[in-house]
Amino acid sequence: MEILSTNKAHGGIQGVYRHASEATGTDMTFSVFVPGHVEGARLPVVWYLSGLTCSHANVTEKGEYRAACAEHGLIFVAPDTSPRGEHVPDDESYDFGQGAGFYVDATEDPWAEHYRMRSYIEDELPRLIAAEFPKADLTRESIMGHSMGGHGALTIGLRNPDRFKAVSAFAPIAAPLDCPWGEKALSGYLGEDRAAWRGYDACALIADGHTVSELLVDQGTDDEFLEEQLRPELLEQACAEAGIALTLNRREGYDHSYYFIASFMADHLAWHGERLAEDAAASDKGA
Amino acid sequence: MEILSTNKAHGGIQGVYRHASEATGTDMTFSVFVPGHVEGARLPVVWYLSGLTCSHANVTEKGEYRAACAEHGLIFVAPDTSPRGEHVPDDESYDFGQGAGFYVDATEDPWAEHYRMRSYIEDELPRLIAAEFPKADLTRESIMGHSMGGHGALTIGLRNPDRFKAVSAFAPIAAPLDCPWGEKALSGYLGEDRAAWRGYDACALIADGHTVSELLVDQGTDDEFLEEQLRPELLEQACAEAGIALTLNRREGYDHSYYFIASFMADHLAWHGERLAEDAAASDKGA
Numbered sequence: 001m002e003i004l005s006t007n008k009a010h011g012g013i014q015g016v017y018r019h020a021s022e023a024t025g026t027d028m029t030f031s032v033f034v035p036g037h038v039e040g041a042r043l044p045v046v047w048y049l050s051g052l053t054c055s056h057a058n059v060t061e062k063g064e065y066r067a068a069c070a071e072h073g074l075i076f077v078a079p080d081t082s083p084r085g086e087h088v089p090d091d092e093s094y095d096f097g098q099g100a101g102f103y104v105d106a107t108e109d110p111w112a113e114h115y116r117m118r119s120y121i122e123d124e125l126p127r128l129i130a131a132e133f134p135k136a137d138l139t140r141e142s143i144m145g146h147s148m149g150g151h152g153a154l155t156i157g158l159r160n161p162d163r164f165k166a167v168s169a170f171a172p173i174a175a176p177l178d179c180p181w182g183e184k185a186l187s188g189y190l191g192e193d194r195a196a197w198r199g200y201d202a203c204a205l206i207a208d209g210h211t212v213s214e215l216l217v218d219q220g221t222d223d224e225f226l227e228e229q230l231r232p233e234l235l236e237q238a239c240a241e242a243g244i245a246l247t248l249n250r251r252e253g254y255d256h257s258y259y260f261i262a263s264f265m266a267d268h269l270a271w272h273g274e275r276l277a278e279d280a281a282a283s284d285k286g287a
Numbered sequence: 288m289e290i291l292s293t294n295k296a297h298g299g300i301q302g303v304y305r306h307a308s309e310a311t312g313t314d315m316t317f318s319v320f321v322p323g324h325v326e327g328a329r330l331p332v333v334w335y336l337s338g339l340t341c342s343h344a345n346v347t348e349k350g351e352y353r354a355a356c357a358e359h360g361l362i363f364v365a366p367d368t369s370p371r372g373e374h375v376p377d378d379e380s381y382d383f384g385q386g387a388g389f390y391v392d393a394t395e396d397p398w399a400e401h402y403r404m405r406s407y408i409e410d411e412l413p414r415l416i417a418a419e420f421p422k423a424d425l426t427r428e429s430i431m432g433h434s435m436g437g438h439g440a441l442t443i444g445l446r447n448p449d450r451f452k453a454v455s456a457f458a459p460i461a462a463p464l465d466c467p468w469g470e471k472a473l474s475g476y477l478g479e480d481r482a483a484w485r486g487y488d489a490c491a492l493i494a495d496g497h498t499v500s501e502l503l504v505d506q507g508t509d510d511e512f513l514e515e516q517l518r519p520e521l522l523e524q525a526c527a528e529a530g531i532a533l534t535l536n537r538r539e540g541y542d543h544s545y546y547f548i549a550s551f552m553a554d555h556l557a558w559h560g561e562r563l564a565e566d567a568a569a570s571d572k573g574a
């Protein structure tokens with residue numbers, strides 16, 4: 001792992017790192033914030049998955065998460081959204097190919113070789129973080145994301161209910177099977193058999209029996225993608241039918257931008273921090 | 288005035304605007320954050336002046352000021368750092384010409400025609416803000432800035448002690464007469480007569496009798512520009528000799544970046560908010 005930059009921020013260290021990924025067969029860049037902490041402390045890890053066109057840099061610069069992570073003692077990891085490079089297949093549109101990995105393991109050519117973001121995020125990067133950041137307590141993880149990354153957080157959380165102590169999203173693509181972004185990405189990466197898509201759709205996963213106890217979602221009412229692409233009402237319906245306690249905050253006048261995300265980041269991190277700390281307390285009692 | 292964008296953020300509106308400036312003879316772009324407020328409220332205005340190479344956009348995206356402005360009820364205005372455009376004289380270096388106006392009214396050709404940032408910031412933009420933002424209470428102003436913009440805030444504050452209720456800076460260029468950045472900019476814009484530079488140097492202004500009751504400065508100890516360009520010890524000495532209450536916080540391990548600024552932005556805005564509110568209370572009593 002190569003250190004690209006470190007900066008002291010809010011009493012901790014904001015770093016940007018690069019490594020050669022086995023999963024994607026490319027170099028991958030990600031950022032990690034480690035807040036100030038007492039000697040010997042081990043801290044829970046919040047995964048933040050970004051949206052279409054983003055890299056690690058967008059949330060790192062605009063996400064306004066460091067003050068809350070410092071307050072609650074949370075390590076914050078922000079991966080890239082796809083493999084990148086001149087040798088990596090791409091598409092000229094913004095919503096497919098580089099910057100648009102959709103958190104799937106692609107099965108269709110020419111995408112299958114490098115577009116393995118599910119394996120990268122679920123398996124490889126956590127192992128790297130555990131190895132390279134000794135302060136990270138990977139027994140206490142939570143996951144969140146925005147838009148395509150909200151889809152990533154919800155689906156990864158639903159597929160791994162025992163692993164993540166909290167799952168939340170900002171303006172997630174709630175039902176990729178039923179929106180243009182999702183249909184384009186899933187057909188492109190996975191082929192036309194829609195049965196293969198169901199593991200990458202929060203609503204389908206819930207309908208198929210995957211469950212978590214609770215979810216937190218914030219959604220701006222002036223989000224330009226709300227009705228056609230995001231469709232939180234389908235998640236609301238799926239959660240109601242499955243008995244999942246969904247808190248869906250409709251935020252009047254907010255759009256799809258980082259101004260929206262930054263406005264509610266501290267709320268989400270406080271919610272994650274409570275659940276990660278409660279779990280720690282429970283573990284302590286059990287020990 | 289043209290609206291380039293508005294986004295709801297932290298309960299208020301973050302806007303970016305453009306207007307044709309008389310002072311610079313160019314279009315100028317700036318950002319304004321107006322926090323949520325009760326009907327009929329009028330809010331104090333904090334001016335934020337940016338550093339070399341920056342436009343309004345850097346602090347608007349990375350400054351993490353909106354939560355604190357919402358908490359304290361502060362309007363936050365971030366101007367550009369120079370005139371810009373193909374017809375505007377420029378220099379290939381990063382520390383002179385476009386993006387490096389140094390908050391002076393240039394007297395040397397070819398700069399004198401457009402590089403009139405002192406008049407723009409002190410006179411023209413406040414009049415525009417007063418006219419276009421009816422919520423802005425221009426009887427309650429404060430000023431802050433970073434690096435070259437810290438120099439701007441200190442010098443504008445010292446030249447207008449009755450106008451600004453609070454003056455603070457992050458890693459300011461404290462003594463332009465005695466550092467390479469300052470010597471290059473002031474000789475280029477104002478010519479070789481160093482007497483003409485003294486109105487644009489915080490330490491010289493203090494030595495020449497300009498004063499304010501107090502100043503707040505934060506400075507990272509790992510700032511790469513600290514010893515050669517910033518020289519806060521000269522400001523410390525000038526304030527000590529003049530009896531100005533300078534709070535100079537040396538922040539261990541912090542650098543010159545927006546990670547540093549964002550880490551202490553909330554502290555500075557709380558300090559400004561207190562002074563702008565105290566003044567309001569005093570005015571109320573007097574009325």
